[in-house]
Amino acid sequence: MIISPALEKLIQALTRFPGIGKKTAQRMAWYLVSQDKSFGLELAEIIKQTVENITTCSLCNMLSESDPCPFCTSSERTDSLLCVVESSADIQIIENMNEYKGRYFVLGHLLSPIDGYGPEQIHSAQFLQAIERFHPQEVILALKPSPEGEATIHYLCELLKDKDIKVTRLSTGLPFGGDLEYSSMLTLSNAWKRRYPV
């Protein structure tokens, strides 16, 4: 028996989020209706406001409430470092680390011609404009170690090779606290190859 068509609809909408399964969606929906109405109404309003105000920064491609975004305009951030990420969400993760004070560029996708993501889809031309604008001394490619990530790193290195810019990528190896026995063969073999003197 369907308990409530409205709740069913809400549960279905919630399961569209990545990482939210049916059980979590059900728990969220029931929590929502068991709270004071004001919580749900406020949440609905916040969601509406957020999606209506969000835009894409025309300089770095980041999802932001202003164009250009605060990262491109802030005088407290250095032009000498440019960090390249796959998505805007990655910026939040890097900002949480609280160590990096340079600029960003968001590719939007990793290079994957088979899925239709070529140089244009990863905004190569806009990336080169960002390089011209900031004249960074170092470009940090903070992309995930995967076939698509490697292809993208290779491609961006080619784009930058005549430009006298230091290009770096994040270290690969064992995750901190990770057991050897739970590491994939690729991770272990990579950590082995990149072993360094203590």
Next chain:
Amino acid sequence: MIISPALEKLIQALTRFPGIGKKTAQRMAWYLVSQDKSFGLELAEIIKQTVENITTCSLCNMLSESDPCPFCTSSERTDSLLCVVESSADIQIIENMNEYKGRYFVLGHLLSPIDGYGPEQIHSAQFLQAIERFHPQEVILALKPSPEGEATIHYLCELLKDKDIKVTRLSTGLPFGGDLEYSSMLTLSNAWKRRYPV
């Protein structure tokens, strides 16, 4: 650096849900803004509609879009069984099992005088009215095995003791697929006491 005040607000609202930590909330918020605006607007509308339409069934106490709720009025469900649950969400879990076709009663809380949940807070008077209405042959107490659950079961049994109604509770023991070594001492000791011949 705060990436977007609107997103921050959304992330904070999402972490109010049980089981949604900061990381999940961030992932959800970024997913929301990276989708077509229509997804967020539709979700906001669904949330608004749901909380505005939800009410409490005056017969069984369940959160529902109609009063009385479909479970109390459906002619396809038998009056001879009444299942007592702690919350409306539990009804969904029992319905998912697709085995039970009787009526429900929602207590709203378990008995816990120390937390201020006495007979009135668990809607005892309304529960007795439901008994008068449906005249069930069996009352199934589908409450969780915990000190509060036990107290509630004990209290409801007292309420029903002169009424010639069979009162049952859900079996306790090892969860299906659960390893002995991961069971709590209470669970194991209970399963031991309630062992039965094969």
